[in-house]
Amino acid sequence: MEIALVGIGKIALDQHVPAIAASPDWDLAATVSRKGSVDGVESFTDFAELLERRSDIRVVSLCLPPVPRFDYAAAAIAAGRHVMLEKPPGASLSECHRLIDMAQAQRVSLYATWHSREAPMVAAAKAWLADKTLRRLQITWKEDVRRWHPGQDWIWEPGGLGVFDPGINALSILTEILPDAIHLTDATLEVPENKQGPIAASLRFAHPAGAEVGAVFDWRQDGDQIWTIEAETDRGRLELHDGGARMVIDGIEQSADGPALAGEYPRLYARMAQLVASGGSDVDLSPMRHVADAFLLGRRETVAPFHE
CATH class of the missing domain: 3.30.360.10 (Dihydrodipicolinate Reductase; domain 2)
Incomplete structure (x- = not known):
């Protein structure tokens, strides 16, 4: 499956990009970042442009800081994309619950990862x-x-x-x-x-x-x-x-x-592949509640x- 990676910072380059590259389930098809990019991968600076131009990419992995993450996740879900969230899944519990409701309504998978x-x-x-x-x-x-x-x-x-x-x-x-x-x-x-x-x-x-x-x-x-x-x-x-x-x-x-599978992030991406294949979601907010x-x-x- 093709996947887009949004937010090309330290955690994306250190963990997400290698995990996707080593995965039999995923092909990194595009990135979105104001500063970073990945060699050989189509890059965008505007998320809305990605959603419009690459409707073939059905899965989005968000590596942004918590505060802007909700707007990106909400836009992706509204566009019918499956969404994978870096920890913590958001800046507040309320916005996380809103994303859960949106994903259910759109019948897409939402995965709050805890590496x-x-x-x-x-x-x-x-x-x-x-x-x-x-x-x-x-x-x-x-x-x-x-x-x-x-x-x-x-x-x-x-x-x-x-x-x-x-x-x-x-x-x-x-x-x-x-x-x-x-x-x-x-x-x-x-x-x-x-x-x-x-x-x-x-x-x-x-x-x-x-x-x-x-x-x-x-x-x-x-x-x-x-x-x-x-x-x-x-x-x-x-x-x-x-x-x-x-x-x-x-x-x-x-x-x-x-x-x-060796490594935390390869196991996260394997789990995301399972969720997309089954149409399920996995959003445990108990760590964030504490x-x-x-x-x-x-x-x-x-x-x-x-x-x-």
Whole structure:
């Protein structure tokens, strides 16, 4: 199937373009970007022009920042195109629900992707936790914003999520592996005095069985980057490291079962192909709901200004 990629920035070039190129399901037929392009692929600077001139392209993958994404997705759906959304699926829950309604009305597929759920050991962690009683779970997600988001000023603006841009990856794993639903009860957001979005956050959740569940996100990490989830249960301890790439059970490193596809983004594009073929949609908003609750409930603390 032919697909158009909209928003040719770092994530598109690092992940989406290679995943599409390696996929047996997809052919990158066009791109839309004001600045970027892909060698050998037809490029547009105007999305409306793409929709008008390339009616043969039935699927659109949106890699834009969250704030402008709704208008592009709505236009694509109105034109009868299937839409794949980079995480987070939008700038607000309300606009995501609107896209769901539009996709249903137009009978097109809508896929809100959560790439961290496709990390090699996430499914294994979910299976291990399924029959155990959780006592404590702690997320530690600390990285250097200068390394992963250089010059991306939009992430500090309203709708850009700040540290929740990576933090929502942790929440997407959390909501995937836990057998019970949780909800946020308390949050502290550290906001640089020269920014709109938080640079760090700490969260506490209520668990139906009383387990202690918390998370710490920080964008000021020097040295080794930390993406860890630790869970203590009635029958052992689980650790997910490197964003779900590694799993340790009671101190013993576990081996992956050898997935048919290597990499998070190839698995996302394989899933999109399945959805288009079956006429289905997949839009789980639970990670985003926790972020919205953090902004609603969170106590804001002003911290030192941040400069790249």
